[in-house]
Amino acid sequence: MTRKLSLIFMIILLFSLFVVNPVLAAKTYSADRFDVYIELQEDGSAVVTETVVFRFQGGDFTYVFRDISATETDGLTFLEASMDGVLMPPGTGAGQVEVRAGDSLKVMWHFPPSSDAHTFVLRYRADGVIRKGDADAFIWRAIPPEHEYSIASSTVTLIYPSDAKLLEQPGLSRSFQSRSTDDSIILTSSNIPENEEMIITARFAAGSLTAATPQWQIRQTQRNTATRTALPVGFVAGLVTLVLGGLGFLTYARSNSRELPAYSEVVTAIPPGNVPPAVVGKLTGxxxxxxxxxxxxxxxxxxxxxxxxxxxxxxxxxxxxxxxxxxxxxxxxxxxxxxxxxxxxxxxxxxxxxxxxxxxxxxxxxxxxxxxxxxWLDLERKQKRTRQVALAILGMIAMMTLGIISLFGFGSSLGGGSIATTLFAAILGAGVAGFLLSLILAIYAGTFSVLTPLGEEQSARWKGFAKYLEQVSKGREPAIRPDLFEIYLPVAAVFxxxxxxxxxxxxxxxxxxxxxxxxxxxxxxxxxxxxxxxxxxxxxxxxxxxxxxxxxxxxxxxxxx
Incomplete structure (x- = not known):
């Protein structure tokens, strides 16, 4: 009895060591708050201060990171970072902050192993964030779309110049509460789950916030204008190519057409002849x-x-x-x-x-x-079909290559001259049309018969006999002699x-x-x-x-x- 109890105790102990403990020991973290303080500037930029209070549990943590996308901005500039109220110098060691600029601003706080709650502050400048149009619009992701932690609460404070005139109450992309002062708006939201972004939108009277149009928006407008101008040219080039190529294809197809009787695949119980099974298979495809x-x-x-x-x-x-x-x-x-x-x-x-x-x-x-x-086989027509298949394949490869090159050139030229953009659009349209024509040729080659008129007749007759065998297999024909199983077996296998x-x-x-x-x-x-x-x-x-x-x-x- 004692041995059995000891064995049960050992099993429970091993289970707790290898199953329970790893689960309990898993590191987790969350944010008590993720606050964003935004100061809009008269030059169309914004100075952003992010304050995040992380709570670490289940093990030691040694770094925190923030990756800010520079998309639809004129650039991001790192200003300063701190941990628990202490500014951190640049570097990769504990107590230092690592900063990398590029398509995004990457910031990483390094600190000694810790499992407590800590406050991390990041301050940076974002240029060209006021969108111009019928209003001066500020649209900003206060909380990023990728964060593998929940956030208990978030307060977004928006400070703007006194001369700026709000057109409507700023808001967030999720439920929120708000309060305001003469030159600021304070928006609060809570219980933000993992990987849910939060966007703040504020609209001001046109020209009341800034007179400067962001460079990225200027480039975007230029690209849109160039695209609207070039696409009709590409469409016309493709249409002309398709029409001319189609006419050529129809002329070619007509020159290779034959006037043949309509050979129907009549169901017949009698084999059309004493033909080797493989020849029947080759004849009927x-x-x-x-x-x-x-x-x-x-x-x-x-x-x-x-x-x-x-x-x-x-x-x-x-x-x-x-x-x-x-x-x-x-x-x-x-x-x-x-x-x-x-x-x-x-x-x-x-x-x-x-x-x-x-x-x-x-x-x-x-x-x-x-x-x-x-x-039964027309070698001249077989050679023609071989050329058709080869031309169709080469055409699709060539047109696909041309399309990829012209598409890349079209995208690269959008910020440059309109002539290059229009030229690439025309080539792209012609390439797409050429690919379609090659595809049509491939389909035509697949239906292009290489049989002689006599071969067409024999093929239809054997297909009719195959339909009879299929009907027998489904029990839709009267009972037949048992010995016909082996007699017709080779032909049944062919089909x-x-x-x-x-x-x-x-x-x-x-x-x-x-x-x-x-x-x-x-x-x-x-x-x-x-x-x-x-x-x-x-x-x-x-x-x-x-x-x-x-x-x-x-x-x-x-x-x-």
């Missing part, structure tokens, strides 16, 4: 032609499929090449050479797609020659219907397994094993085929560690 050839070769005694036990009890299917004197067509020999390495007689069917994708040149070239010999075809005959019942399929030793050898093979073949064929609101100044972030 299917990716499963090689699987059809595999099953056709199996029926002719060249190949067989063995079911074996795989890793962790899984099932795998092995394709075995048998000694045979069967005369092979060139594309059949090319397929076997791609699937089986020299001296190899077995291959896992899951590897077939990968092997064929790496070594299919002989297989594909042989199929193409056979289509030409049968009068990706192998699994559905096998499942239908499994439900039909009374269908023997093909002699070239060897079920795993110890298994029942039922037709479900054949369904698994066909599902695998369909997957293999698929894998082979895959081969608006106004902005605010200030902001940034704040935190400690």
């Amino acid at each position: 299917q990716q499963g032609g090689f699987m059809g050839t595999i099953f056709d070769l199996a029926q002719r005694g060249v190949l067989e499929v063995q079911e074996e036990r795989g890793f962790l009890g899984s099932t795998k299917h092995i394709l075995v090449r048998k000694p045979s004197s069967v005369i092979l067509r060139p594309h059949e020999q090319g397929l076997l050479d791609a699937l089986f390495k020299p001296g190899e007689s077995q291959v896992n069917m899951s590897e077939i797609g990968a092997r064929l994708s790496m070594k299919n040149k002989s297989f594909e070239e042989s199929l193409e020659r056979e289509l030409v010999e049968r009068g 990706g219907l192998g699994a559905k075809w096998a499942k239908y005959f499994e439900q039909l019942g009374g269908v023997p397994l093909p002699v070239w399929f060897h079920a795993m030793a110890g298994s029942q050898g039922d037709f479900s094993a054949m369904v698994a093979v066909m599902s695998s073949s369909d997957s293999t064929a698929a894998s082979a085929a895959a081969g608006g609101a106004a902005g605010a100044s200030g902001g940034g972030s704040s935190g400690a560690g």
Whole structure:
């Protein structure tokens, strides 16, 4: 009994050491207050004093930082920083403040390890913060959008010149209370959660606060004016390019059009002819032609499929090449050479797609020659489509590159001359139109038939037979003979219907397994094993085929560690 109690005590002790203690020891901090004192100047600048009282808990902290964005200002200037009422000299050691200026003003207070409450004060000058327009507007992020701590309360005090005339009561972007004096407004808010910014907005009569327009606003106005001037030029350039290119494309397409009968894909229960499965696949644009050839070769005694036990009890299917004197067509020999390495007689069917994708040149070239010999493939149209695809790809790459360069040039030239901006806008518009034309050409190439009229007719007839096989697989055709399962199996595999075809005959019942399929030793050898093979073949064929609101100044972030 004592040993059991001791064991339980040890478990509880270990749990408290490794689970409870780290949670309790996690460092946390919050701000009792984040006060901002803003003094607006007659030159359009503001002197800002931020006072933050941090409360550190759960461990020692050694620094506090403040990052103030200079966006929509004419620059930020650091004035001074203090901790607990003591000014801190510049530096990176304890008791010093580190300051970095640039796109933002970065300030970091360094101090000895501490877990108490401390007061941090930062004073800086922000130039060009009064926005000119129908009013002199001051919009400032008093509390930054990024602060991983809660703030109990915040008081924002706005001091402005006595000659400035307020148009309306200043406000904050969240609930607040306010009070005012002759030349100041005091706004207070509380319970500010993590990462919630607080913006102060004050509007004065135009020209009553300052006569100077911020340089950033002048540049922004110039950019907006240049953009409004240049964009119509870019639009016209793009439209002209699109119209002229479209006319050229229509002329080209008309010159390559053919008057062909409307070959409909009529559902038929009779195969259109004695055509090798892979040739049917090439003719109709299917990716499963090689699987059809595999099953056709199996029926002719060249190949067989063995079911074996795989890793962790899984099932795998092995394709075995048998000694045979069967005369092979060139594309059949090319397929076997791609699937089986020299001296190899077995291959896992899951590897077939990968092997064929790496070594299919002989297989594909042989199929193409056979289509030409049968009068089904027009080599001249095939060459045209190859050029169309190449031109479309090169066009999209070139137009995308031109668009990126012109877009960068357009943005860079907004602060300069209007001629350069307009030129880049025109190039950008033409580039976008050129990309669209290249995309249209790519789509056209995808629909551009390389078959002869006879080939088009044969393709439609075989697709009609494939529809019949699909209807049978769905049980929408009258019952057919069980022996047709194996007879039509290669064609079903070509059109990706192998699994559905096998499942239908499994439900039909009374269908023997093909002699070239060897079920795993110890298994029942039922037709479900054949369904698994066909599902695998369909997957293999698929894998082979895959081969608006106004902005605010200030902001940034704040935190400690």
